[in-house]
Amino acid sequence: MGAELRAVRGKLDVGLTFGGRVTDGTLRISELQGARTGGLRGLDVPAGSGLGGKVLDELWPRLISDYATARTITHQFDREVLTEGIRSVVAVPVVMSGVPRAVLYSAVRGDAPLGARAIEVMTAAAKRLAEEFRVQDEVDRRMRLLGADQExxxxxxxxxxxxxxxxxxxxxxxxxxxxxxxxxxxxxxxxxxxxxxxxxxxxxxxxxxxxxxxxxxxxxxxxxxxxxxxxxxxxxxxxxxxxxxxxxxxxxxxxxxxxxxxxxx
Missing domain, CATH: 1.10.10.10 (Winged helix-like DNA-binding domain superfamily/Winged helix DNA-binding domain)
Structure with missing residues (x-):
């Protein structure tokens, strides 16, 4: 995930990219590139809460032009987000078989909002990460089979x-x-x-x-x-x-x- 976030940050020339895996319907932010504070690291985002929670519910990318004034999301994470200076942000889910496995974000701190290209680049990164998860799942499955085979x-x-x-x-x-x-x-x-x-x-x-x-x-x-x-x-x-x-x-x-x-x- 870290490699994808670094690549996205370079392609979009944004100040910050971050994300994390989803477990039992809750996203935990674990990867940050370009963060100025530690407020986002380890943050738990339940489904339906904030921008990431909305993405978990809808399984669809979301773009917010001005986070502070956005009316389409809840704002319980304002302190962590605004302390980072985030203005415009894109969130994209990593989905496998209809189940969210992770969420990726890119964000800018300046006045120029992110646009359609950001969604396109982030969606491509999410697809690559989904393929990586597929490989990991197959490895884990084969490990279990190997363990059973030992018996x-x-x-x-x-x-x-x-x-x-x-x-x-x-x-x-x-x-x-x-x-x-x-x-x-x-x-x-x-x-x-x-x-x-x-x-x-x-x-x-x-x-x-x-x-x-x-x-x-x-x-x-x-x-x-x-x-x-x-x-x-x-x-x-x-x-x-x-x-x-x-x-x-x-x-x-x-x-x-x-x-x-x-x-x-």
Missing amino acids: QPAGDPAAVEELRVTYGELRDLAATTDDPAMRARLRSLCDRLHDRSGGSGIALSERETDVLAQIALGCSNTDTADRLGLKPETVKSYLRNAMQKLNARTRHQAVVNARRQGLLP
Whole structure:
């Protein structure tokens, strides 16, 4: 969230951006860029209260040209907002499946109010953040599945198949996310799954393993390219290199050999 707020502040050239996650219908402001005071940090905003609460209720962006005189919102947060010198402010919800997950704000302290461009930039940031949350949710779901899998008998076919699918999907997410911290977390999970399947003296590159993991899920070269954000020709090159290292004549044999060597679950 902090990265998106910094990017928005730069694009709009505004004095302040801030936001936070929503839990049980209440927004908590946790991220601030350009704040002069600490009044907004840690502020809890229930649904229906203030500008952020209105956005939570409506699930729609809102622009206030002059906060101090606005009649469309409640004003219980005036002390915190006005102490920051905020004049015009935009609030945009981050919504997933009809549920608000966060709210992003941008604000100016001068007389020139924010306009349609601010809403456009903020909405794009909210969409990117929603995708980041989707990835985080998938990681958390896979973590729970992995924990449940630990309790299943060793060699159980269902557990082995779930392990393989999880490994392929996590590598897919790691290859496509733009968040370095999330990518590192996903790679760490992949390493944990790999450790459970044994080791090998054969060394595949990250991308060769990414491609082979998708092939193991039954993906074609075109499907693999789409999922990993690569060109089909690049996928072919990685697959060819992996096949040579694994002494495999076919893609199917490459997957089988990789599993035998402990390079794939």
